[in-house]
Amino acid sequence: MGSHKDLFLVQHLNIHQDGGESVKLIGIYSSEAAALQAVERLKSKPGFCEIPEGFSIDLYTLDEDNWTDGYLTVRAPGGAK
Numbered sequence: 001m002g003s004h005k006d007l008f009l010v011q012h013l014n015i016h017q018d019g020g021e022s023v024k025l026i027g028i029y030s031s032e033a034a035a036l037q038a039v040e041r042l043k044s045k046p047g048f049c050e051i052p053e054g055f056s057i058d059l060y061t062l063d064e065d066n067w068t069d070g071y072l073t074v075r076a077p078g079g080a081k
Helices: 032-042
Strands: 006-015 021-029 055-061
Touching: 006 032, 021 032, 032 055
Parallel strands: none
Antiparallel strands: 006 021, 006 055
């Protein structure tokens, strides 16, 4: 049986003025240091430099469930069905 491996997911979130969101998956890295280096490389690039606080680094473990509670879909009144 293999051992668990921690991975670091880097994303960038931009919340638009109209309430919409754009999420960009930057990459998955083997260490927090490598994830931080990716953020450093990108934070001066067009788009990213305008929202440097949009970066997030999340720790995940390979072969482990990360969403275990199920979910509900809530639709806005008059929205698509």
